[in-house]
Amino acid sequence: MNFEVIVTCAVTGAGDTLGKHPGVPVTPEQIAQAAIDAAKAGATAAHLHVRDPATGKGSRDPELFRRAVDIVRSSGTDVVINLTAGMGGDWMISEADPCRPGPGTDMIGPEERLRHVEMLRPEICSLDCGSMNFGDGNYVYMSTPPYLRRMAALVKEWGVKPELEVFDLGHIRLAKQLIAEGLIEDPPMFQICLGIPWGADQSVDNMKAMKDQLPANASWASFGISRMQMPMAAAAVAMGGNVRVGLEDNLYLDRGVLASNAQLVERVVGIIERMGARVLTPAEARKKLGLKKQG
Secondary structure (H helix, E strand, C coil): CCCEECEEEECCCCCCCCCCCCCCCCCHHHHHHHHHHHHHCCCCEEEECEECCCCCCEECCHHHHHHHHHHHHCCCCCCEEEECCCCCEEEEECCCCCCCECCCCEECCHHHHCHHHHHHCCCEEEEECCCEECCCCCEEECCCHHHHHHHHHHHHHHCCEEEEEECCHHHHHHHHHHHHCCCCCCCCEEEEECCCCCCCCCCHHHHHHHHCCCCCCCEEEEECCHHHHHHHHHHHHHCCCEEEECCCCCCEEECCEECCHHHHHHHHHHHHHHCCCEECCHHHHHHHHCCCCCC
């Protein structure tokens, strides 16, 4: 059981969710406000993607990240800033010629994937620890060992804590190799991602199997998607972990009731407190994880 829980709110993501929920934040101003509202509702950290304001699609434009982060930092609301570094690994296989990228491919190198992280120096950035199939199409997310080694070395140099996102046991094995090579500082920080097609399914058994493979000194969190968001949050706390909620992973507060990020944070804070635990403040989380507040 974890009695001192870090709650992260993933406020928007990059998925095609706008047609399902008109309240998904799109502009840097909306994304920043969602992070601020989540912090006021009790979130310790805010995990931020950005979107193209014109199309609503996920973006990796450093200027959009800068605008969102500047608003959060100047708001007077304390929250740990966690930026995605998962954009730029999308490879769409062309049916006409499998050796060439198909429409929608966005494949860039390690330095460019981290351009906004280098510029803004958040306390945390995500590091997706392996390649995998996404969905039922010809879409592969590519994150190779040499790319991960380079990205880990860069964020270590910049004083940014990598959140090691793992979608199956092989990703944990690769992350542990990076730790063994001295590319990840102690204590390592893992995010066990469950329910994403085609990673590990969301179940208590899978969460425990993956948790049991983590280094003994690791800090870890886990999340489930859609209607399993809250059950997986409760399971993570019961097994000693931290939690993540937010509109990136789930659009609903109850069946048929669309949620806001703040409402999802309030719901999970209530669950945590009813389990006899409490949510850490951003200052307490920085001390626990060895984070460096920059910017």
